[in-house]
Amino acid sequence: MTLSVDLAPSTGARAVPARCRICSGQLSRSFALCYCCDTLVGQLQMPLVPVVAMVEYRLGDPLHHRLRGYKDAPVAEVRDRYRDELVTMATRWLHHHHRQLGRRFGSDWDAVATVPSSRRPGRAPADVIVTRVPVLGALHRPLLIRGRGCTDHLRADRLGFELAPGVDHRRLRTLRVLLVDDSVVTGARAQSAAASLRLGGAQVVGVLALGRAVRPEGGGTPAGSRW
Numbered sequence: 001m002t003l004s005v006d007l008a009p010s011t012g013a014r015a016v017p018a019r020c021r022i023c024s025g026q027l028s029r030s031f032a033l034c035y036c037c038d039t040l041v042g043q044l045q046m047p048l049v050p051v052v053a054m055v056e057y058r059l060g061d062p063l064h065h066r067l068r069g070y071k072d073a074p075v076a077e078v079r080d081r082y083r084d085e086l087v088t089m090a091t092r093w094l095h096h097h098h099r100q101l102g103r104r105f106g107s108d109w110d111a112v113a114t115v116p117s118s119r120r121p122g123r124a125p126a127d128v129i130v131t132r133v134p135v136l137g138a139l140h141r142p143l144l145i146r147g148r149g150c151t152d153h154l155r156a157d158r159l160g161f162e163l164a165p166g167v168d169h170r171r172l173r174t175l176r177v178l179l180v181d182d183s184v185v186t187g188a189r190a191q192s193a194a195a196s197l198r199l200g201g202a203q204v205v206g207v208l209a210l211g212r213a214v215r216p217e218g219g220g221t222p223a224g225s226r227w
């Protein structure tokens with residue numbers, strides 16, 4: 001796996017390669033946003049929030065197995081082992097990068113929400129990790145549920161998620177929310193979740209993902225995405 005610690009947004013100074021202002025993904029030309037982020041802006045009709053990934057992965061590598069296996073492995077002991085390894089990774093990463101993350105997002109946060117599954121009902125898969133990482137779990141709030149809209153790897157929808165029953169709207173308007181997901185490919189699901197919170201009145205400071213799929217060396221794309 002490759003540590004993804006480039007938290008700084010790209011600047012006017014033309015560093016090569018240029019980076020997307022939202023996701024820090026590599027740009028082939030000097031646009032402000034990558035193709036994916038530009039597409040999501042058009043679908044959501046609102047600005048996006050910045051996305052930071054702790055670690056980048058490629059399909060089939062050990063981190064990819066952990067990010068899938070902690071929720072999908074058929075054996076409970078394997079799911080638990082992958083979960084514990086991801087908890088350890090996230091705890092260590094935040095210990096070293098917490099302040100840097102606040103600078104990247106331009107704000108600290110006072111609540112942590114997770115992105116629900118768009119396929120399965122119930123709690124967000126990442127809850128089992130977030131609630132075990134001390135600096136995240138202490139602020140964790142179950143703010144979102146799956147909505148009636150449809151989201152996919154390159155399909156964002158304001159209705160993809162909605163506020164969970166019982167969320168206090170007046171309280172929500174006072175919150176600065178860090179949105180956490182296990183993995184991002186294009187950010188479509190995370191940005192849809194962020195849109196729901198923002199339309200509900202919350203300030204979403206950014207999306208923190210444990211892992212981000214990257215393009216294989218020499219071309220190609222992560223499964224399900226188009227660049």
Ligand SMILES: [Zn+2]
Nearest residue numbers: 020023034037
């Ligand atoms: Zn981008």
